[in-house]
Amino acid sequence: MENFLQQLLNGVAWGSIYALIALGFTMVYGVLKLINFAHGEVYMVGAMTGYYAAHALGLARAPSLLGLAATLAIAMTACALLGALIERVAYRPLRSAGRLAPLITAIGVSLLLQNAGQLVFGADPKFFPPLIESREVFRAGAIAVSNIQLAVLSTAMCLMAALEFVVMRTRFGRAMRAVSYDAPAAALMGVKVDRVIQGTFVLGSALAAAAGVLVGLSNPKIDPLMGLLPGLKAFVAAVLGGIGSIPGAMLGGLLLGVVETFVAGYLSSTYRDAIAFVVLVAILLYRPSGILGAPQLEKV
Amino acid sequence: MLAVPLLELSNLAVRFGGLTAVAGLDLAVEAGSLAALIGPNGAGKTTAFNAITGVYAPSGGSVRFLGREIGGARPFAIARLGIARTFQNIRLFRGLTVLENVVAALAGAERSGVRDLLRGRAWREREDSARARAVFLLERLGLERLADARANALAYGEQRRLEIARALATGPKLLLLDEPAAGMNPAEKHALRELVRRLRDEFRLTIVLIDHDVQFVMNLCERVAVLDHGEKIADGRPEAVRRDPKVIEAYLGSEAESA
Amino acid sequence: MRRALVAAGLACAALVVLDVLLPRLLNPYYLTIASRIGIAIIAAVSLQLVNGFTGQFSIGHAGFMAIGAYGSAAASVYLGAGLLDGLAGVLPAPLARALYFPLPLLVGGLAAAAAGLLVGIPTLRLRGDYLAIATLGFGEIIRIGILNLDAVGGARGFSLASPAYPAIDLRFEGLGGIYAVVVLSVLAIARLVHAGGGLAFRAVGEDEIAAESIGVGATRVKVEAFVVSSFFAGVAGALFALSEGYIHTNSFGFTRSFEIVVFVVLGGLGSLSGAIVAAAALTAAPELLRGLGEWRMILYSLLLIATMWLRPQGLLGRRELSLPRWRWRSLRLGARRAPARAQ
Numbered sequence: 001m002e003n004f005l006q007q008l009l010n011g012v013a014w015g016s017i018y019a020l021i022a023l024g025f026t027m028v029y030g031v032l033k034l035i036n037f038a039h040g041e042v043y044m045v046g047a048m049t050g051y052y053a054a055h056a057l058g059l060a061r062a063p064s065l066l067g068l069a070a071t072l073a074i075a076m077t078a079c080a081l082l083g084a085l086i087e088r089v090a091y092r093p094l095r096s097a098g099r100l101a102p103l104i105t106a107i108g109v110s111l112l113l114q115n116a117g118q119l120v121f122g123a124d125p126k127f128f129p130p131l132i133e134s135r136e137v138f139r140a141g142a143i144a145v146s147n148i149q150l151a152v153l154s155t156a157m158c159l160m161a162a163l164e165f166v167v168m169r170t171r172f173g174r175a176m177r178a179v180s181y182d183a184p185a186a187a188l189m190g191v192k193v194d195r196v197i198q199g200t201f202v203l204g205s206a207l208a209a210a211a212g213v214l215v216g217l218s219n220p221k222i223d224p225l226m227g228l229l230p231g232l233k234a235f236v237a238a239v240l241g242g243i244g245s246i247p248g249a250m251l252g253g254l255l256l257g258v259v260e261t262f263v264a265g266y267l268s269s270t271y272r273d274a275i276a277f278v279v280l281v282a283i284l285l286y287r288p289s290g291i292l293g294a295p296q297l298e299k300v
Numbered sequence: 301m302l303a304v305p306l307l308e309l310s311n312l313a314v315r316f317g318g319l320t321a322v323a324g325l326d327l328a329v330e331a332g333s334l335a336a337l338i339g340p341n342g343a344g345k346t347t348a349f350n351a352i353t354g355v356y357a358p359s360g361g362s363v364r365f366l367g368r369e370i371g372g373a374r375p376f377a378i379a380r381l382g383i384a385r386t387f388q389n390i391r392l393f394r395g396l397t398v399l400e401n402v403v404a405a406l407a408g409a410e411r412s413g414v415r416d417l418l419r420g421r422a423w424r425e426r427e428d429s430a431r432a433r434a435v436f437l438l439e440r441l442g443l444e445r446l447a448d449a450r451a452n453a454l455a456y457g458e459q460r461r462l463e464i465a466r467a468l469a470t471g472p473k474l475l476l477l478d479e480p481a482a483g484m485n486p487a488e489k490h491a492l493r494e495l496v497r498r499l500r501d502e503f504r505l506t507i508v509l510i511d512h513d514v515q516f517v518m519n520l521c522e523r524v525a526v527l528d529h530g531e532k533i534a535d536g537r538p539e540a541v542r543r544d545p546k547v548i549e550a551y552l553g554s555e556a557e558s559a
Numbered sequence: 560m561r562r563a564l565v566a567a568g569l570a571c572a573a574l575v576v577l578d579v580l581l582p583r584l585l586n587p588y589y590l591t592i593a594s595r596i597g598i599a600i601i602a603a604v605s606l607q608l609v610n611g612f613t614g615q616f617s618i619g620h621a622g623f624m625a626i627g628a629y630g631s632a633a634a635s636v637y638l639g640a641g642l643l644d645g646l647a648g649v650l651p652a653p654l655a656r657a658l659y660f661p662l663p664l665l666v667g668g669l670a671a672a673a674a675g676l677l678v679g680i681p682t683l684r685l686r687g688d689y690l691a692i693a694t695l696g697f698g699e700i701i702r703i704g705i706l707n708l709d710a711v712g713g714a715r716g717f718s719l720a721s722p723a724y725p726a727i728d729l730r731f732e733g734l735g736g737i738y739a740v741v742v743l744s745v746l747a748i749a750r751l752v753h754a755g756g757g758l759a760f761r762a763v764g765e766d767e768i769a770a771e772s773i774g775v776g777a778t779r780v781k782v783e784a785f786v787v788s789s790f791f792a793g794v795a796g797a798l799f800a801l802s803e804g805y806i807h808t809n810s811f812g813f814t815r816s817f818e819i820v821v822f823v824v825l826g827g828l829g830s831l832s833g834a835i836v837a838a839a840a841l842t843a844a845p846e847l848l849r850g851l852g853e854w855r856m857i858l859y860s861l862l863l864i865a866t867m868w869l870r871p872q873g874l875l876g877r878r879e880l881s882l883p884r885w886r887w888r889s890l891r892l893g894a895r896r897a898p899a900r901a902q
Contacts, residue, residue, distance in 0.1 A: 033688075035691075035692070090864060093868055094867060094868070094871075097867075097871055099688065100616065100824075100828075100871075101867045102867075103688065104820070104821075104824055104863065104867055105863070105864050105867040105868075107817055107820070107863070108860045108863035108864040108867065109860070110860075111814075111856065111859065112857060112861060114856075115856040115857045115860065119854070119857065232699075235692070236696075239692070270706075271703065271707065273699075274699070274700055274704065277697070277699045277700045277703075278696075278700060280692065280693070280696040281681075281682075281697060281700070284692070284693045284696075285681045285682075285684075285693075288685060288689055354771075355768065355771075374771070374776070375768070375771035375772060376771045376772075376775055376776040376777065377776075379771065379772055379773055379774040384772070385772055387768075387769070387772075391766050391768060391772075392769070393761065393762050393765040393766060394765060394766075395761070395765055395829065395877055396758070396761060396762070400761075403755060404758040404759065404762045404770075404773060404775070426755070427754075427755050466773060467773070469773070470773050470774055
């Protein structure tokens, strides 16, 4: 029982990371109907930026919560800019080029960032400095909750709540939802679609960056290729929850994290990575619109 | 006259979630006839066609072809039973040549090619006769000079005729034409009228068409059914239908728009 | 008849050149590049059938190559070594090897084709992006599955050497054999696509709904294309295993799938010759430009992005290179010397 709860906790922690990244996928898909393959790399850049920022701020020697907040802020800002740049340079010129060209370009951008990352950051793994000292906060029998896990969970929850607020209660959020339902109609209503799309990329990238820093916090070993697999898994999470649906991304991320952790814990850890893909295939075959998504029709 | 109508719709309904596109449609089409389905925009005409050809499964009611229930069958199976169609927004195989568009539809050529790897004499003969048949159909529609042109290089009217040639290549008993006269000027419409009559006689077809142009339809068809908001409001000979007050009222609003 | 004899004669001459002369003239490094080019060509051309002609965007091709590679390698090591040993005892060695050579290829191809059927049937109901992601997912499932199989080496990789028959050389590095398979594969796919029945593939690729309206079962055609494509991917994988002598699942990840997609897209979706040219150029160039080191992949990705901006239809779009003496046209429908008129 205790093992079960511990696994559950780990699963939720990982799941919230996936959820943060998945939100970026789902928002971009909502407004552009595009799978942003490069999103996983933005998460990697977030982790890397956090690494350099933490060192620059001298946090390796003096960890603190404030330092964590500062690192988050810096990484999120940097990646927000990166996201806007990617949108402007790689996707906007191809807005009218059908579905295939943007997809291929997304793959190209992803490859570019991975390899540029290897060039710029060096291919060797780096070790994220401990931004807050690891302490056990809570113990119930054999279950240990560290302050790092708490930090990860609470940060993730706060960010998701903030996003929910932006999407539901602000004008920008309303504009974003309008564009995702019907972009031409939104444009006719005076919504600046280009701005909304750019803003969507900015938000999604900032969240991915936060995920990167949080991962650095809990699993310190980072490298330029770290974005590949989590990126794909987060995409699976988005599809699981219903691509285009923000609550879906959150739900999908948490579910995937929990399922993955349980399978790795109880069955076999070597199949851990395959789980996401099995889930993906199962979802696409039985309910392509995802848990919270709505089925789509094609007009003949 | 056949005892059983070639095509029979009974209480056909098509619903999309909360939207009812077609409701309680009864229609009987006799073999060899030239009928039309008209009605204002959004009346459900193309949806009815789609339900007949299998693109949509009926939400209720039945579709019977030659006495057999075909509602809910896959489109390709329905096509092989003998129902061919054209589309409102032309759906040609744009990257293929005119000839290839037609050959693709010939029954003999539609088997996928794995067995083609060995090209024996039987294969060659099949290919030659397919080609000959395709050329014949193109001639019938006045497109033989364009046989090797890319389909998307054709003029609009030629594209519409190519779609008809392709539909004919399947050797259908029933031909459904969705807005065949759209975008045509009066001279072209006249030519199309003659073409449709000629095709019905020469290929022994039954033809049902959808069109907006009430005039065009009245001068061509023997039977007209009128849909409005998914329901049939009139059905009979053209002269009777054009005078039906319900039909006039249904069109009054949209006539003002399209004038 | 005379044309067939001439063709056979040329083929034999080519084989002699490739297998005997070239190894004496060229550095083994170049020979390796040449065999990798051949394998890339088969991979690209087989993917073109699905992505370019049938219009289904599949990005899990490396998974089928993996099955072909590992299937043929396992068959070679566990079954083939004994067979080859037996053959070599009865026949002169070159003949025995020549007779044996197609077998591992067939095993790899058929295994991959079976996988293609299993993957294709459920997946090909999906459209566009969803199909792409599903194929990506399956590719990864296959790779991770193989990675966990100890019988074929698991994480250590798999060597093409049979412990029971250590003296038997299971490797086939000869360019002649490799390119014979390349030529046959390309011809087979070209025939499939540019013929009467092949129109079904292209019709489905152009417009599925229209294809169904003329009686073409879209799902069946898509599955057929997928299975054929997987077969040849398996053959390519098998060739890779036979020529390299050592395989590891790292060679068959989604990076490899993406590379093949790049060949097909840059060459032009719908052009076989385009895929061939792109596969050859993009396989050779990075090897020859090895001095660029890490910049190689960066250039690669920039090239991909630039192509999407400037020329999204790729090098040749849908057209084929017309080499006048080769008579591509004779493979296409209705292009006989004198157009036949209906009698």
